[in-house]
Amino acid sequence: MNKLLIAFLLCAATAASAADIFTFSNPPGPHAVGLKVIQQYDRTRLYKAPIDLVTGEPVQGERTRPIQALVWYPATPESGSKPVTYRDYLETVPTEDAFTLSAAEVKRLTDNRIDDNAGARRAALLREVSRAMHAVRDAHPKAGRFPVVIYAPSYSAYAIENADLCEYLASQGYIVLSSPSLGAHTRAMTIDLDGAETQASDIAYLIGYAATLPAADTSKVGVVGFSWGGLANVFAAAKDERIRALVSLDGSLRGSPEFVDGGKDAAKYVTPARVAVPLLYLGARPRTVEELNSNVTPTHFSFMNEMKYSDVYIVSVLPMKHGDFSSYSIRMSQDGSFGDYTREEIALAHSWAALYTRHFLDAYLKGDAAGLTFVNNTPATNRAPAHMLTTSIRRNQSNPAPTLENFVRLLTANGFDRAIPLYKQMSMQPNALKLGPNEVFAWGLQLYRLNRLEQAREIFRLGAHLHPDLAFIVSALAETQAKTGQTREAFESYRRVIELDPSNADAMKYLKEHASSSS
Structure with missing residues (x-):
């Protein structure tokens, strides 16, 4: 009996010990994981002012933008x-923004961070931080070509914010890069357009850096963003067609719609038509109507509802x-911070969010049929724990998106002489081109x-159709009509030019020379 009691107590102690630390439930993939820490400066952007904006003291050393990137990658196992x-x-x-700190200073600041978060669970946290992860520092990269995933942290957060997810994706055959969420000129991020665009530029920098890695396939890029990073990744996708998939971990795309709703504070280039890429939005427990309307100026705009050209x-x-x-x-939260749930239950839910992230990226970056099946299944079919997940799937409703790129593709396939009807067709779609x-004049030129x-003539014809009262466009049409043998059409166009600009010498000359042939 005593032996049984001792065994029971040991099991209970082990279970309690496991429950008070973070456990990532998903087993790693087939690849070993390497980790590199890269410190570079983006010298196209200034970061520091001449004086320190915190202390007021003169700034010494490098003032351009620091980019400390953590890179996780498939590696060769090393005994x-x-x-x-x-x-x-x-x-x-x-x-993260101070590359010259000494090892002693790094140790002191890290000890302080652990002490500040320890509280009543100091022993558990010390066990937590001493545990081995999966990545091996500077391991030899595995040969091959792998899609790229950029991780964009939340507001002012660290590149390691979701290290477990980054390691997991690398083990599944991705090269994953993350840099901290820094403001434009200080360590603190700012909740404004400048802040969102700054982090989007950091994402672009990391994609550019990934292109220098021999194993990185930057024709297949996904961006995973948490909170503020889940808005910045949408900004990045609006500018960079290499981004083929987006994952938003309870992203500010939902929480800060004023930056994407087309209003006075919004980025005008961030439109659903320009973000026509698949999106996985993993959200926290939905808020009640009462919570949504508790703000002084509640808003109900949903960028995701407007994404008619994407699978969402x-x-x-x-x-x-x-x-x-x-x-x-x-890891860092105190016991009792998880509402009605235990740390263990939240860790399991977190692991399921990571599992959906991995399968979604497999589907849209690797073309993996099993991944696509998984994200389209019901949670029950995927054997998720009961009452953990709900899903809503919105299919691409109107392909292709009305962008200039897709318009040019249509002209190439159907003929530039179809420019006006094809443009009319696109202009009837949401978020029209x-x-x-x-x-249009620069294109024709x-x-x-x-x-x-x-082809130039047909683009100028489209321009004259859209802007019939602008003499310089009608004149360009007339000139290209004349040069391509459309004499009568050119004569009529030049007559219109004279109506708009009676002193136009080229129009008067052409009309005089061709008056008899056009009568």
Whole structure:
């Protein structure tokens, strides 16, 4: 009996010990994982002012933007290799925008971080940070070509915010890069357009850096963003067609719609038509109508509802609050921080969010049929725990999106002489393409200079159709009509030019020379 009691107590102690630390439930994939910490400067952007904006003291040394990137990658297994601990990850935080810190200073700041978060669970947290992770520092990269995933952290957060997810994706055959969420000129991010565009530029920088890695396939890029990073990744996708898939971990795409709703504070280039890529939105427990309307100026705009040109998957992870999408947060939070759930239950839900992320990226970056089946299944079919997940799937309703790129493709396939009806067709779609006079004139002029006169003529014809009262566009049409043998059409166009600009010498000359042949 005593032996049974001792065995029971040991099992109970082991279970209690496991329950008070973070456990990532998903087994790693087929690849070993390497980790590199890269410190570079983006010298196209200034970061520091001449004086320190905190202390007011003169700034010494490099003032351009620091980019400390953590890179996880498929690696060759090495016997005797020692994986990093979670403390090793914590020690990358102090140097995120201060590359010259000494080892002693890094240790002091890391100790302080652990002490500040220890509280009543100090013993558990010390066990937590000493645990081995999966990645091996500077392991030899595995040969092959792998899709790229950029991880964009939440507001002012660290590159290691979701190290478990980043390691997991690398083990599944992705090269994953993450840099901290820094403001434009200070360590603190700012909740404004400048902040969102700054982090989007950091995402673009990381994609550019990934292109220098021999194993990285930057024709297949996905961006995973948590909270503020889940808005910045949408900004990045609006500018960079290499981004083929987006994952938003309870992203500010939902929480800060004023930056994407087309209003006075919004980025005008961030439109659903320009973000025509598949999106997986993993959200926290949905808020009640009362909570949604508790703000002084409630808003009901949903960018995701307007994404008619994308496959959109919305997965609500019911046990999770906003901060639970960060494995750093789950590790560092005190007991009792998870509402009606235990740390263990939240860790399991977090792992399921990571599983959906992996299968979604497999589907849309690797073309994996099993991944596509998984994200289209019901949670029950995927054997998710009961009452953990709900899903909503919105299919691409109107392909292709009305973008300039797709318009040019249609012209190439159907003929430039179809420019006006094809443009009309696109203009009837949501978030319609709109070509301004200078834009269409510059397009036609480029074709003219390439000696593609008939194509130039049709673009100028489209311009004259859209902007019939602008003499310079009608004049360009008339000139290309004349050069391509459309004499009568050119005569009529030049007559219109004279109506708009009676002193136009070219129009008067042409009308005089061709008056008899046009009568």
